[in-house]
Amino acid sequence: MRWGRTYFAVQAIAGAAWWIAVFTFPFVRDVTLGGLNPIVVAAFDIPLFVGASALAALGVRAAAVVSTCWTVVVTIALAGYATVTGEAGWGVVIMAAATAGSALALCLVVVGRIPTDWMIRGPFAFRPAAVRPAAATHVVATFMQIAVFWGLFLVVIPLIAALLEQRWAIAIPLPAFAGPVGVAVLVAASALGIWSAVVMSTLGNGTPLPSAMPNSLVIAGPYRWVRNPMAVSGIVQGVAVGLILSSWLVIVYAIAGSMLWNYAIRPHEEADLERRFGAEFRRYRDAVRCWLPRVPVAPSSP
Structure with a gap:
């Protein structure tokens, strides 16, 4: 709960600072609100976003709910406005980040934890x-x-x-070599993904899908060097596509996906593997890293 309240405190301060900047610097107003009337928007946003966040930081749970719901509404409305007009794109980015942070903080304030287990239910349950x-x-x-x-x-x-990035006027040009580099990286990452998938499905007697997981612990092929080569492949592929499209937003999307997988999905997946394979999986987990291959240490000279 403490971290959730801390987040809402930071959000209240950041929101107040942003509104001061909106009324002080026309550039900030233009890139975040476009042609919207700042006085009208402030009349709703200051009490429902800044004020509610401040109350949530003091431990008022209802205020945390109000702040989060208002943030979601503003993000959706602002995204629609930016898509229609081509204005206020950076406002959408800021509010989308605030929405994600508010949702996580709300879970910490109300539930006391982030309930990631809901992501592995139903068709996504490990079986x-x-x-x-x-x-x-x-x-x-x-x-x-x-x-x-x-x-x-x-x-x-x-x-x-990438299309929204252009429409919202938030594109940041990448160097000319980003495209060719992205193609080379995409090919290499895709090859790793296919190799990993074939090894898992042939030796593990299953698929990468959580609802049809392998029946045997696979430690061959690329799994000898990293525990999750398909996840590594997918993240690198996403970054490569971002380079090809010259889109920083796609690169951020890939990185955000990696964090979601690492902190929300992986702990449940590894707990399931430990339940099913016991000591065999624990030995494998201790010997092979999740993301980066372990570099062998050269023997020291006598």
């Missing part, structure tokens, strides 16, 4: 795959998953983000 005599069945299912997930997370969402 072993049905045992099939032919590994090819799992390979086919795995590649179908790859087609869907790569199409959505590496094509559809990045293209929408």
Whole structure:
């Protein structure tokens, strides 16, 4: 709860500082509010955002709910306004970040923790795959998953983000070499992802999907060097797509996805693996890192 209240305190101070800047510097007003009347907006935002955040910092839970709900409403409304007019794009970015922070802080204030377990329920709950005599069945299912997930997370969402970035006038040009570098990195990361998927589906008798997880612990292929090569591949692919599209927003999207996976999904996945494979998984976890390969230490000279 303490961290949640601390966040709302920082948000109240930042919100007050932003409103002072809006009324002091026309540039700030233009890039964050566009043609909206700042007096009208302030009449609602100062009590419902700044004031409610300050009360939430003092421990008033109802104020935390009000501040968070208002932040969500403002973000959606401002995103619609920016998409129609091409104005206030940086305001959308700021409020989107505030929405994410407020939602997490609200969980800490009201629940006392961030309930990540809701993300692994229903079709996303961890369950072993049905045992099939032919590994090819799992390979086919795995590649179908790859087609869907790569199409959505590496094509559809990045293209929408890049288009909005241009429409909202928040694009930051990347160096000319970013595109070719992105293509090379995307090819390498995709190869790692396919290699990891094939190894998992053939040796693990399952798929990467949580609802059809491998029945055997896989420590071959790229899994000898990192515990989550498919996650590494996906994050690097997202960054590479951002370089190709010259979109900082897509790069941030990929990094945010990596943090979501690492802090919200991975602990549950590894707890499930430990329940199913026990000491075998604990030995593997202790020997192989999650993200970076362990560099062998050269023996010292006598």
